[in-house]
Amino acid sequence: MTEGNFVDYVKIYVASGKGGKGSSHLHREKFIEKGGPDGGDGGRGGHVIIRGNESLWTLHHLRFQRHIKAGHGGDGGSSRSTGSDGEDRFIDVPLGTVVKDKETGELLFEITENGEEKILAKGGKGGLGNWHFRSSTNQTPRYAQPGMPPQEVDIILELKVLADVGLVGFPNAGKSTLLSVLTSAKPKIGDYPFTTLKPNLGIVEYRDFKSFVIADIPGIIEGAAEGKGLGHYFLRHIERNSTLLFLIPADADDIKKEYDILLDELRRYNPEMLDKDRLIAISKCDMLDDELKAELKEQLDKEFDGLPYIFISSVAQQGLTELKDKLWQMLN
Incomplete structure (x- = not known):
């Protein structure tokens, strides 16, 4: 799927069907001059129903459907039909x-299971026919109920990607490269900021035919929580991930500062984000020799104070098995 086809936000007007009107028919037949009321009820208007579909990954199919309307109920007929x-x-x-x-x-609600159905707009109830209004004092009622009007509502559909692990980092931290190495996903990769404009999903195959889903969330910049850049569009996709993998390059000026900025953006967007499990991956570590790595490790042990971190290199394929082991352990 191309980036242009990834749609995660649409506005739609929906309207249910109105109920059919009841019939005020009086029974007429040869030799029965004054038959009683036999008007039938009106039919129910159609519902508009939202349904979960696990084979869909985007809202692209709804992009150009601005109005969705259900069918109207039919009117009641004679012979109580x-x-x-x-x-x-x-x-x-x-x-x-x-x-x-x-x-x-x-x-209003959210859809998280395949086949899950929720009525968005209820169809109008059908009107009662005159059969229901007969009584000892009024044996030939000549009136019936009209159908109930439809429900109309303007809605916003917003997709929050469902993945086990969310990759969090600044633009150009190497998230897309890591995703392409760990999974069979083929994200767009470039050496300039904001190569990725939409979330990419990939399935990481683990031992014994197990697997988990990882999402490459577009890069966060300082001020993203206030909507700077494309902040809000990016951050909402992280809400559903159970584990967050912070990716910070080894050549960053200050690794701890970068981590603090990322964490602060998540906190300002939604404080509940801080309750998720976190793992820090120091990427591009093939640039470090053993001496530099030992120095950096000593520094990070002090700064991160017990927070789990791991050295990896996507290009040199270093530390990736340990990374998968650690993520699997955190997820289970």
């Missing part, structure tokens, strides 16, 4: 989709 129900409309979305009310910003 009920009108047909309106056709339901299903909106298939990838797992991890959040549904919000566009006007209020209120979170």
Whole structure:
């Protein structure tokens, strides 16, 4: 899938179907001059239903569907026949989709399981036919109920990527390179900031046919929590990851400072992010000789104070097995 096809935010207007009106028909037949009321009920209007679909990865298929409407219920008929129900409309979305009310910003619900269905707009109830209104004092009611009106709502669909591990780091930290080495994903890689503009997912194959999903989240910059750069679009994808892998290059001016900035951006966006398990990977360590690595290790032991970290190199394939072992241990 190309980056242009990754859509994680759409606005849609949805409307259910209105209920059919009840019938006020009076029974007429040869030799039965004054038959009683036999008007049937109107049919229910169609629902608009959101449904989880595990084979979808993006909201791209909804990008140009601005209006989605369900079918109207049929009107009641004679001989107490009920009108047909309106056709339901299903909106298939990838797992991890959040549904919000566009006007209020209120979170309505989220879809996290395959086949999970939630009614977004209920179809209007069908009106009752005059059969229901007969009584001892009014044996031929000539009125029936109209159908209930449809529900209309403007919604926002927002995709938050579902992955076990989220890769967090500044632009150009080597996240895409690491993803391409650990998985069969083929993210765009370049030596300039913001090569990755959308999250990339890859499946890491582990021992004994086990696997876990890792997401390369686009680079975070200082001020991302306030929406600087594409901050909010990036940060929301990290909310669903159970473990965060911070990637900081070994040639960074100050490794601890970079980590603190990244952590602060996550905290300002959503303080709950700090409850997740964290692992720091010092990337590009093939640039370090043994002496430099020992010096850096001594410094990091003091600065990180018990926080787990690991030296890796995607290009030289160093430390990757240990990294997978550590991540698997954290996930389980």
